[in-house]
Amino acid sequence: MWEKKMRVLLVGSGGREHALAATLARSPHLTALFIAPGNPGTAEHGVNVAIGAEDVPALITFAKEQAIDLIVPGPEAPLVAGLADACAQAHIACAGPTQAAARLEGSKSFTKEICYAAGIPTARGERFTNVEDAITYLHECGAPIVVKADGLAAGKGVVVAQTLAEAEDAVRDMMTQGSMGDAGKSVVIEDCLVGEEVSLFAFCSGESAVLIGAAQDHKRIGDGDTGPNTGGMGAVSPPVGLTAPHRKRRSIPWCAPCCVKWRTGAHLLEALFLQALC
Structure with missing residues (x-):
C-alpha cells in the first residue's frame, strides 16, 4: 500500500490547474501543495508562488529549496521548454514527457510526420515558412480549408476558413503580423474534415x-x-x-x-x- 507523503509543485495558471489543484488537495498522501504561478482558484487549495510556468531554472531552484517530491505540469509550454529533462537532472519526479517527446504537442508538422510514418490517418496537409507559397497552396486546394500555427498557441492557433479570403487573412495574420508569435512563423495548411x-x-x-x-x-x-x-x-x-x-x-x-x-x-x-x- 502506498504510504509516502508528498510535497507537490503544480505548474500553470489556468482552469486546468484549478481542477488539478482541487484533485491533488484531496489526496491523503499530500503534505504540501504549491502552484506556480497559480490563480485565485488554486489559492484555495495550496500556496501560489510567483514563478512563471516557463521559467524552468526558477522552478527547479524552488523545488530544491522546498524539497518537492513531484512536479505536475499543467500546460504544454513548460514541457516543450524542457521541464521534465531539468527535473530528471535534479532527481525530482515529473508527471510529463521529455522535451524531445513533447515535440508531438509542440509542432503540428512534426506530429503529422509521425502520423505519416506510422500509418495513422490524418488530414492531407503541408507546412509552409513562406507566405506566398502558403497562399499559392490555398488557391490550389480551395475552401473550406484549415490554417494552423505550427507551434504552441494555447489552443487558439487554428482557423477553419470557409472562404479563401478568410484563409489568406489567417496566413498573413500568423506569418506576417505575428498574431501567434513564434508559433505562427510557420503554418500547417490542411484539408477541412x-x-x-x-x-x-x-x-x-x-x-x-x-x-x-x-x-x-x-x-x-x-x-x-x-x-x-x-x-x-x-x-x-x-x-x-x-x-x-x-x-x-x-x-x-x-x-x-x-x-x-x-x-x-x-x-x-x-x-x-x-x-x-x-
Whole structure:
C-alpha cells in the first residue's frame, strides 16, 4: 500500500490547474501543495508562488529549496521548454514527457510526420515558412480549408476558413503580423474534415499504451459551434454516443504505432493525447 507523503509543485495558471489543484488537495498522501504561478482558484487549495510556468531554472531552484517530491505540469509550454529533462537532472519526479517527446504537442508538422510514418490517418496537409507559397497552396486546394500555427498557441492557433479570403487573412495574420508569435512563423495548411471531434487520452511507456479516457472539447466562442477557437469553452466526458468499446477501437490502432514510430531517441513516458473525427 502506498504510504509516502508528498510535497507537490503544480505548474500553470489556468482552469486546468484549478481542477488539478482541487484533485491533488484531496489526496491523503499530500503534505504540501504549491502552484506556480497559480490563480485565485488554486489559492484555495495550496500556496501560489510567483514563478512563471516557463521559467524552468526558477522552478527547479524552488523545488530544491522546498524539497518537492513531484512536479505536475499543467500546460504544454513548460514541457516543450524542457521541464521534465531539468527535473530528471535534479532527481525530482515529473508527471510529463521529455522535451524531445513533447515535440508531438509542440509542432503540428512534426506530429503529422509521425502520423505519416506510422500509418495513422490524418488530414492531407503541408507546412509552409513562406507566405506566398502558403497562399499559392490555398488557391490550389480551395475552401473550406484549415490554417494552423505550427507551434504552441494555447489552443487558439487554428482557423477553419470557409472562404479563401478568410484563409489568406489567417496566413498573413500568423506569418506576417505575428498574431501567434513564434508559433505562427510557420503554418500547417490542411484539408477541412467534417465530423464529431473526440479527444482520447492514454498513458504510454515505451511502446505500450493504455487508454484512460475520452472527452469532447468545445472550443469555438459562439453558440452553435461558431466563431473563432478559444482555449476551450467547456468539455464533455465521456463523449455522448462514444461507447467504451468504440473508444478502445479508435485508440489501439493509433497509440501503439505512434509509440513504435518514435524515432528521436526519446523514451515516450507520458499521457498521450489524440484527437479523432468519428
